[in-house]
Amino acid sequence: MIPFAEMYEQVRKSALLLATPEPATGLTPRTAVWRKNKAVLWHYPAAEKKYEVPLFLVYSLVNQAFILDLAPGYSMIEAFTKEGYDVYLLDFGIPGYEDKDITVDDYVLNYIQEAGRRTLRHAKANELTVIGYCLGGTIAAIYAAVTEDPIRNVIMNVAPIDFQQYKGFDKLTAAMRDGKADLDPIFDALGIIPAPFIKAGLRMVSYPVYYSPYLSLINRIDNQEYTDYWRRFNKWTQGHVPFSGAALKQLVQDFGRDNKFVKGTLEIGGRRASLSNIDSSLLVICAENDKLVPMELSTAILDLSSSTDKTLEILSGGHATFNAKDGLPGYLSEWLKARSK
Secondary structure, three states: OOOHHHHHHHHHHHHHHHOOOOOOOOOOOOEEEEEEOOEEEEEEOOOOOOOOOOEEEEOOOOEOHHHHHOOOOOOHHHHHHHOOOOEEEEEOOOOOHHHOOOOHHHHHHHHHHHHHHHHHHHHOOOOEEEEEEOHHHHHHHHHHHHOOOOEEEEEEEOOOOOHHHOOOOHHHHHHHHOOOOOOHHHHHHHOEEOHHHHHHHHHHHOOOOOOHHHHHHHHOOOOHHHHHHHHHHHHHHHOEOOEEHHHHHHHHHHHHHOOHHHHOOOEEOOEEOOHHHOOOEEEEEEEOOOOOOOHHHOOHHHHHOOOOOEEEEEEOOOOOOOOOOOOOOHHHHHHHHHHOO
């Protein structure tokens, strides 16, 4: 057991550390090649280009994208560029109240599809590898299901697809599916769903009591490498962004209640978005301890897509499996290398 005086000193140091400016994130060199509203398409050039197929990354709508470029040595984007890939990241930015009417259709057709085509032109490439993260993976999969763009590979990283498999808040979700609980008036009244609401909702389904990370910080307060990493990662876990009310309403109705994407009845811009339209090489990444997106929400795409090259990778960690330390994970490096030549 740690003596009281030593524990007090560790707590004191932690409190002082948290009062200082946070270490910088997003340090990999990049250039903005396209902008729309709050969204930016960033280009991260390969250190030494080895592959003609660029990586088009679609990040989530509920957090900030710097988790993919946390710090040198802890950056998925840096790891991709060091392996010889040109990387393009679609960062949706932080929406304001004026963005309350943006729908899922808008995100798919006017943001992801446009950014994907700009990636092809900028990279002078004939094909794309699309990598979607969390809810960004959901809408990236919809894009792959409706577009005629040349997509060679699709990687889904802890992305929910089959919302019917969600087992949390069973009485509420059952009431929503039966039409007995209607959240539309709330979404309409708010217009844009504030970031604290998003944070509270995600915490309720994952870690309602959030204190263990602070205990880890206190116990390792004298390890600067760890505390720098902890503060960057904690900034991301606390950094939720507002959500368009129209998009959230559509997600609740078409995905949470009716599960249209899995049933093959989803339409985006008048086009049928069927998972069977996806015939690219497919890698689905799940985490066995993911409380936010349990793996059964992600695997339906393996059965319903038309891909003949399908891989399921189950990791031992939690939801933030898209972080990297000292290079790409071996399974991802080998999978991409074999399909990017």
